[in-house]
Amino acid sequence: MFLSVKNDNPTSLRPADSGFTEADWEILAAFWHPVALSSEVADKPLGVTLLDVPVVLYRTGDGIHAARDSCPHRNARLSLGTVKAGRLTCGFHGFEYDGDGACTRIPALSPELPIPKKLCLTRFLCQERYGFIWVSLSDAPRAGLPEWPQVEDGSGTVAIVPPGVWNASAARHIENFSDLCHVPWVHTTTFGGPEVVIPPYEVHKSGLSLAFEVEMMERVRYVEEGHPSATTDVQYNRAFYRYETTLPFSCALRVHHPDSNSTYRVFDVGSPITAQTTRIFQIVVDESRQVAPEALVEFTERINVEDLSQVVAQCPQDLPLDLRDEIHIPADRMSVEYRRAMASLGLGSALPR
């Protein structure tokens, strides 16, 4: 079979078979997304996918770099290659590229002949922060990274949760993260409290952020799975939950326990691999410093497992941004405002009705 059909829009990096509409893809491409842990990229290139685009990450003496994971020579995956002396080397024919994406050597080409000028990588903006590598597929991102000072200022014990991949859209994931109604039903072995009526709350909007706070009764955390008290003599704590979602796919949760005056935070970002596959990046900050990082990770992973089975089964997997498509109750105020805010970015506008 021969490739003869070209992308409808040759100026777009969006693959023709992307599950995102062109309009949605362009909007989401203009944000920063985490694509890997910093620790995942050392002396070898790493291939990741963002918004259906294969991306290779590699380090040189200048720092971290991101480019389309495709050698312009024969479209081989550069992530199958190596990094030698600050050059990303294609594993297929040995073409070498520097940190600027320029081809600097072709082993099979006489050094007396010029390297074709078109042999340069499609590079992406890339930066490291909070232990993650972030990429924007746009040259002009419309916003910076989320501001999470507690991850960096020594506020508490910091634990980075190994990122899992969910077969769910990033929007379904992030909406679930700030959904209060599901907590007593889904988180029965972790932090879910007793069945309660969710009191009315307001969602405060500022730029790309949406925030609200409510008081909840939550189950005492860190009761180990299998421990008798995990199923009997369940104890509950008063807690104030404050969620701040930053469009499109990040949310910072602050849990404050007034009785012990302790604070616990979870920073969560869904990275859209495809329209229906999301890598979940999470950092926990425990300001009580009472819990080891390993226990923070283990507890968070148990919470994620509880969420996962419900969220991946939602149908449609795409988040409906037309409010008429699902039924809302007052406790869903945040969800309603999130959908409105995402629609106001222009997302979902190309969906047929």
Ligand SMILES: [Fe+2]
């Ligand atoms: Fe949950």
